[in-house]
Amino acid sequence: MASCAYHPKREAVGACVSCGKLVCAECKTVLAEKIYCNPCAEKMFTGKTGAGVSGAGNTSGQGSLAVVPAEIKGWNWGAFLLGWIWGIGNSVWISFLEFVPYIGWIMAFVLGVKGSEWAWRYKKWDSIEHFKQTQLTWTKWGIGVVCGMFLISLIWLIIFIAMLSSMPQSW
Numbered sequence: 001m002a003s004c005a006y007h008p009k010r011e012a013v014g015a016c017v018s019c020g021k022l023v024c025a026e027c028k029t030v031l032a033e034k035i036y037c038n039p040c041a042e043k044m045f046t047g048k049t050g051a052g053v054s055g056a057g058n059t060s061g062q063g064s065l066a067v068v069p070a071e072i073k074g075w076n077w078g079a080f081l082l083g084w085i086w087g088i089g090n091s092v093w094i095s096f097l098e099f100v101p102y103i104g105w106i107m108a109f110v111l112g113v114k115g116s117e118w119a120w121r122y123k124k125w126d127s128i129e130h131f132k133q134t135q136l137t138w139t140k141w142g143i144g145v146v147c148g149m150f151l152i153s154l155i156w157l158i159i160f161i162a163m164l165s166s167m168p169q170s171w
């Protein structure tokens with residue numbers, strides 16, 4: 001039985017691809033399907049050194065290498081409602097597929113489902129809280145824009161009906 005380099009009484013489950021040390025389940029961090037020890041993961045993402053790291057830290061903005069925290073995953077109303085505008089603000093360029101005929105409306109739902117993960121992967125965020133606060137702001141703006149568009153449509157409908165009722169009926 002091979003033992004962990006940091007916990008000699010625990011069985012190793014793999015070796016760090018960076019330094020080669022054997023690690024137990026508690027000491028391993030998996031990034032892009034590769035095993036790293038916590039100190040090497042910390043060096044990669046924070047530029048700091050030392051033991052006692054409990055995870056990979058803030059991996060936002062690392063593209064496909066980014067580890068998306070569980071609390072980030074979920075429906076994103078800002079991405080769904082504002083689409084490509086949200087995409088520009090969050091560096092999610094795939095959102096421009098909304099302009100492609102026949103799949104544009106499908107893309108709104110894809111952005112709603114995957115938008116948070118993509119925004120975490122492709123833009124650097126200060127923290128999870130910063131990310132959540134920014135996405136909440138996008139959601140509020142999205143709801144505001146939709147409500148505003150509904151209100152404007154309602155006003156135009158009332159004007160149109162008023163104009164029709166004031167016209168002489170010659171038919």
